[in-house]
Amino acid sequence: MTSDKGNTNAKRAAYDLRQRIIKGELPGGTRLFEVALAEELDVSRTPVREAMSRLAEEGLLERAPSGGFVVRSFTHRDVVDAIELRGVLEGTALRLTAETGVAGEAITAISALVDQIDACFADPGLPDLDLYSELNASFHDDMAALCPSAIVQSELERVKSLPFASPSAFVFRQRDRAGMLQSLILAQAQHRAMIEAIASREGARAEALAREHARIARNNLEAKAFGADYQHPAMALVIE
Amino acid sequence: MTSDKGNTNAKRAAYDLRQRIIKGELPGGTRLFEVALAEELDVSRTPVREAMSRLAEEGLLERAPSGGFVVRSFTHRDVVDAIELRGVLEGTALRLTAETGVAGEAITAISALVDQIDACFADPGLPDLDLYSELNASFHDDMAALCPSAIVQSELERVKSLPFASPSAFVFRQRDRAGMLQSLILAQAQHRAMIEAIASREGARAEALAREHARIARNNLEAKAFGADYQHPAMALVIE
DNA sequence: CGACCCCGCGTTGTATACATTCGCGTGTAT
DNA sequence: ATACACGCGAATGTATACAACGCGGGGTCG
Numbered sequence: 001m002t003s004d005k006g007n008t009n010a011k012r013a014a015y016d017l018r019q020r021i022i023k024g025e026l027p028g029g030t031r032l033f034e035v036a037l038a039e040e041l042d043v044s045r046t047p048v049r050e051a052m053s054r055l056a057e058e059g060l061l062e063r064a065p066s067g068g069f070v071v072r073s074f075t076h077r078d079v080v081d082a083i084e085l086r087g088v089l090e091g092t093a094l095r096l097t098a099e100t101g102v103a104g105e106a107i108t109a110i111s112a113l114v115d116q117i118d119a120c121f122a123d124p125g126l127p128d129l130d131l132y133s134e135l136n137a138s139f140h141d142d143m144a145a146l147c148p149s150a151i152v153q154s155e156l157e158r159v160k161s162l163p164f165a166s167p168s169a170f171v172f173r174q175r176d177r178a179g180m181l182q183s184l185i186l187a188q189a190q191h192r193a194m195i196e197a198i199a200s201r202e203g204a205r206a207e208a209l210a211r212e213h214a215r216i217a218r219n220n221l222e223a224k225a226f227g228a229d230y231q232h233p234a235m236a237l238v239i240e
Numbered sequence: 241m242t243s244d245k246g247n248t249n250a251k252r253a254a255y256d257l258r259q260r261i262i263k264g265e266l267p268g269g270t271r272l273f274e275v276a277l278a279e280e281l282d283v284s285r286t287p288v289r290e291a292m293s294r295l296a297e298e299g300l301l302e303r304a305p306s307g308g309f310v311v312r313s314f315t316h317r318d319v320v321d322a323i324e325l326r327g328v329l330e331g332t333a334l335r336l337t338a339e340t341g342v343a344g345e346a347i348t349a350i351s352a353l354v355d356q357i358d359a360c361f362a363d364p365g366l367p368d369l370d371l372y373s374e375l376n377a378s379f380h381d382d383m384a385a386l387c388p389s390a391i392v393q394s395e396l397e398r399v400k401s402l403p404f405a406s407p408s409a410f411v412f413r414q415r416d417r418a419g420m421l422q423s424l425i426l427a428q429a430q431h432r433a434m435i436e437a438i439a440s441r442e443g444a445r446a447e448a449l450a451r452e453h454a455r456i457a458r459n460n461l462e463a464k465a466f467g468a469d470y471q472h473p474a475m476a477l478v479i480e
Numbered sequence: 481c482g483a484c485c486c487c488g489c490g491t492t493g494t495a496t497a498c499a500t501t502c503g504c505g506t507g508t509a510t
Numbered sequence: 511a512t513a514c515a516c517g518c519g520a521a522t523g524t525a526t527a528c529a530a531c532g533c534g535g536g537g538t539c540g
Contacts, residue, residue, distance in 0.1 A: 007501095008523060034492070044525045045492090053293035066532080067492050081391040085332070092328050151321040159395065247531095248493060274522070284495045285522090306502085307522050 009043045013051035021060050022163050028073020082165035087214025089156040093147035094206035098198040100148045107199045110142050114191045121184055133168040140167040170220035249283045253291035261300050262403045268313020298401055322405035327454025329396040333387035334446035338438040340388045347439050350382050354431045361424055373408040380407040410460035
């Protein structure tokens with residue numbers, strides 16, 4: 001086979017479909033027909049079904065009652081709620097972490113990561129947003145990894161997999177540099193406060209911080225500095 | 241076909257598999273082989289794959305890295321956490337409901353349901369636990385239905401679908417009648433308080449109540465007054 | 481003219497044959 | 511004796527043919 005994204009045709013098909021959905025080429029509500037997709041992707045129906053199943057597990061597709069799959073549609077409200085929900089779950093994760101306590105090394109390690117993030121916009125030039133986005137995602141991942149509950153971890157992971165609910169989805173939306181810097185500074189203050197909270201076992205504080213932290217994303221979304229080309233929420237995250 | 245559980249073979253296979261997993265016949269970690277299951281269920285591999293995919297969506301199976309499916313295993317800790325998580329999500333749902341406000345009819349309707357639940361153990365004889373379980377589930381469902389966030393609703397639904405995280409999973413665990421009655425009375429008080437809270441838009445109170453409410457299930461679990469005959473939901477794994 | 485039935489096509493459901501992959505064991509060669 | 515390689519077998523991956531189902535259009539009968 002030529003230049004497989006993954007190993008199997010099913011994985012490649014899933015990858016392609018996922019990209020198309022995220023880019024908004026397949027808007028919410030679109031019915032996916034096996035045969036059509038099969039010939040577009042140049043594979044048989046079997047891996048297409050397999051791919052659609054996987055995307056349904058991810059929450060990007062829904063099973064139609066009569067059979068078949070439909071691209072899940074997310075309203076603006078859904079996007080807002082998903083961010084809120086991420087805040088709630090991250091808050092729960094942090095609360096449990098705080099209640100259980102964490103080793104000192106973990107605290108120093110994650111503190112170092114936050115210091116690294118500072119470096120992204122300490123420079124007077126324009127901040128390196130790609131790097132920020134990556135490090136920020138690492139921070140959130142590392143934080144989640146400290147949570148003693150595998151169940152909470154996996155459900156949080158699931159919500160974060162929605163393209164617009166990811167912690168760094170709306171970093172890029174801020175148009176004006178001043179406002180963006182303010183957001184980043186606030187975010188960093190919250191990052192440090194979260195570490196402090198779990199280090200000193202302040203569960204309620206950690207939980208509240210995580211929820212408030214998610215509000216930054218929500219505010220960036222609401223600020224809708226995005227242009228008229230906005231059509232599908234999932235598109236919001238598209239780098240652009 | 242004879243007496244199909246659902247329409248298609250895939251649905252029937254999913255049903256059968258789900259039952260087997262819940263009953264503990266297929267303990268966590270069991271690798272599911274398509275061919276073996278296909279001949280056991282007397283269908284071809286295709287609907288078996290389809291069924292496994294659906295169960296993976298439900299969270300009962302995991303995809304093995306090398307391909308294929310494995311019965312997801314839940315530790316005691318996972319069960320506790322899933323109940324905690326249900327409390328958190330129900331709390332979020334109630335908070336959002338309270339913040340948004342609900343119509344008066346909805347309040348009276350759900351109040352009537354709580355009154356109905358009273359009837360289950362008003363009788364001096366032994367309470368009708370089957371009916372209680374059913375009505376209790378209705379209460380939780382109806383409450384969730386009031387939530388203005390479809391996303392929160394669906395994630396809550398997802399967690400509740402885990403057999404041991406369902407609101408009425410551990411009602412039956414209490415052995416002694418006195419303790420059980422106490423639990424039920426407490427639960428009813430919380431039910432009413434939740435209604436009151438959403439009616440008067442007390443979001444924080446509603447959220448706290450839902451979390452505490454879930455603790456009843458957790459306590460019933462921890463009390464492990466369960467006898468040897470207990471087999472119910474996926475508890476094979478809990479057994480100790 | 482209206483309503484109902486039936487046929488045909490499009491779509492998903494199912495079975496099955498064939499391909500591919502990967503691990504494991506055995507055999508041989510050094 | 512050890513190491514490497516070959517091959518076999520079990521498992522999933524893939525293609526495809528056929529079945530079943532639903533729905534819409536057109537024809538016919540009342």
